[in-house]
């Protein structure tokens with residue numbers, strides 16, 4: 001449970017808001033029943049109940065966006081009713097509400113919802129004079145203090161969002177090429193070979209690329225020229241694959257492309273196409289650059305380590321067979337055996 005919250009920021013925030021609502025609002029709901037303020041008591045109870053239901057929904061489905069938006073909208077309606085019902089005393093609830101809402105939805109959406117609440121409260125003030133605000137001075141003080149609180153909450157939430165996105169991309173991407181990094185690859189392979197994916201209709205293919213004689217480019221043209229080749233290679237791989245096909249840096253000058261929902265024949269055609277594109281379009285300042293490719297289709301019951309080892313063995317064969325070629329790994333799923341094309345080179 002803790003691990004899941006550590007991984008999912010929105011789920012953690014939603015759970016925290018749920019906990020705070022339970023602890024802070026429940027005593028008020030009980031007090032309001034005892035006090036005879038039934039409208040507020042019912043509103044408080046609904047807030048607590050529906051917030052807990054939304055948190056449970058987020059935990060069960062993982063859909064924290066919908067749950068957060070639902071709770072935020074409910075809070076908006078709740079705070080308007082509470083302020084209307086309690087009058088000036090209810091205004092105090094607006095401040096924790098402002099902070100809560102920035103934990104639940106993206107900053108701009110939170111700001112728009114807050115604006116909606118403020119406009120509604122001001123309309124109430126016009127339609128029912130004296131019900132929500134004691135006098136004009138209180139109204140102006142309220143508008144200024146909520147505007148300042150909302151603005152600084154927005155700036156803080158926006159900054160957090162930008163930094164979180166930067167951190168996420170740093171943790172997931174290779175800094176040089178922009179390809180997904182090794183950690184992402186390990187997770188993707190583990191997921192692909194895991195029980196959830198076993199029931200898919202078509203196969204999943206791993207294409208393992210290794211540039212040929214790359215050390216010579218580094219040695220003769222410098223490390224920067226080598227870096228530029230790696231960047232260009234990833235651009236080519238992205239350009240000539242589907243958006244859903246992921247490109248990963250396996251390490252050094254080795255890259256993996258995962259092709260989902262594909263047959264072995266199609267995987268071989270794609271690998272061959274990519275090899276040809278690299279041989280034609282990838283150049284250092286002094287020479288053409290080629291790549292060797294090992295292709296492995298995930299076999300039934302196979303672990304991702306075994307799958308990777310087969311792709312690596314096929315790549316080794318491509319290297320020893322003369323480089324600049326594609327080799328299909330042995331051990332392809334029994335169901336597809338009849339349609340396996342012969343190794344091409």
Ligand SMILES: Nc1nc2c(ncn2[C@@H]2O[C@H](COP(=O)(O)OP(=O)(O)OP(=O)(O)O)[C@@H](O)[C@H]2O)c(=O)[nH]1
Pocket residue numbers: 176210211212213214215216218222223224225226227230251252253319323
């Ligand atoms: N420029 C650059 N070079 C890198 C990077 N990572 C690994 N390398 C280099 O890639 C080269 C890999 O060399 P080798 O493993 O000998 O392979 P190769 O020269 O490509 O030869 P074959 O793979 O056998 O065709 C080494 O010189 C590494 O220093 C990188 O991020 N940038």
